[in-house]
Amino acid sequence: MEHRKGKTIVPTMWGTMNLFPVLALVFIVLRLYCRRWLKKATTGYLDDYVLIFSWILMVITSTIGLMLAKHGVGTAIVEGDEIIVEPEVMHALLFWTANLLLFGINAIAFSKVSWFITLIRLVTNRWQKVVLWVLMVFSTAALFAASTLGYYQCHFEPDGTGSKKKRCLNNRFAIIFSFVVAIYSTVLEFALSAVPAYVVWKLPLKRTTKIGIVCATSVGFVSAMMGALRTKAYYDHLFPLGKLPEMYSLGCVIMFAVLEVCTTIIAASIPFLRPLVKKMAKAYDEDDLSWP
Template structure:
């Protein structure tokens, strides 16, 4: 049995993705502002995408009240005009939402990309997204002349040919699909080249590629594009309305979820699931007793009650002999047999048995990129 009213389905999709988009974006902002303290261009773009998406949802819900998703014969002329008007406004907000969301995803991937070729590919993806999205925006804006002729047919005016609109929409969708695939494949290549365990790579790839799941909705939407020419416009294009909403909601939600790894690590540490060492840069001179034991370094890694940093990967300790000269001292030390050297993970520095000397200890920490 055919459905004569799709407005309730559209309403449910709008509210669902509005909630997920707002929550995920707020969590993203919390991570970037409070956890890693690095609010960047990608975050501003995603905030802009969320604002645009909220405006899209507002227009969609108002349009739904006037008749989007219903047959024209069941509507009053005034409701038809208002529904078509808000449908047109939705198409504009759709363009700006996707431009901002995909730009955010591209900028996010630039945070983890170091190879020049990959960087230029991402710049190409961002530029293509902005250019095609801008063209689509203005094509929709000036689809009819005058603009109001799109929803008000009680005046003289013209609109672009329906076949042209359909072909143009397919072309725009094709570019969007290509850029989505590039943003999906590139993280896999980048992560696979990292020096980490295979399990960690497999776990990280889906997180980074999550921002491109909106392409699934895009593929489904392709099957409804031909309905632009349908005379029962508001009812026939229900699929475009629903899947445009889904595509934007997935782009904003998944694009924000991809940045929440530091928050997951923080929760894991709070729950005792994962632990990590502290993050310290310490450069100090300490006397070493004749027994070969080094005194405690105040503020050194793991000592006292100093809170542990979530993002520290590993700590290296270097000992220089001030009586020697640079490389000669290090080379001489490297030739010694340190098999009996005691160590303490709690103190976070190496204990060296060098009697009656002043040792210069420099502790370095390599921090992970906190994306």
């Protein structure tokens, strides 16, 4: 039967997965500029290094995702009423999707670790720091476990005849565990996005300053929304259990995972740009004063 292409997200994948990593890198550079040169901070760089590492993992994820797009990921291939996967594409999908899960989920994990470290530095009460530490360790361990399951879920072993036999872990357990971790990660991200607003609003600052800081940190909600969209696409890709993987929704999973990491990096960088904003505002005022 002749195959035909259905809906596709490939052009959107190419646009977003090339633009947003560059945008995230710009914010990382601005963050480092503000911390190291404007504020001349001499300590507290751990979250910077973790953020840079998550960006590197995200770029690898984006590269693998765009390469998979050439194999049909992001485009629904329809045969009658059934969505199918070309046989020659399956081996490439099994190999590269496993690597994509390893790098992509760890990129999400490390971006969250950086945000956790920043929040731990921001809060003042001991119990708040303890809760954030516990959440960071638990969520990071869960994401690491999900990425490991995704990577080792299927592998090939010699079967004694000169060929290799595919051996897989319990597919149902791996899928359900990864989906539960995705839901947990998204819910946690929404909760963490509200922490800066809660803390800042109790500080003895001007109301306008508080509103400005809260608006700057509210980008974290955008990252949480990307996580929610990734989880929804992951559900469409895998459920009901036992069906063939759906290529369109897999493209959505990859794209929203990259966007989630990029927006987390941006959200984690914006609060550190205040010295640059103040410097620019001061320069603007001086220009006004010197205007004839």
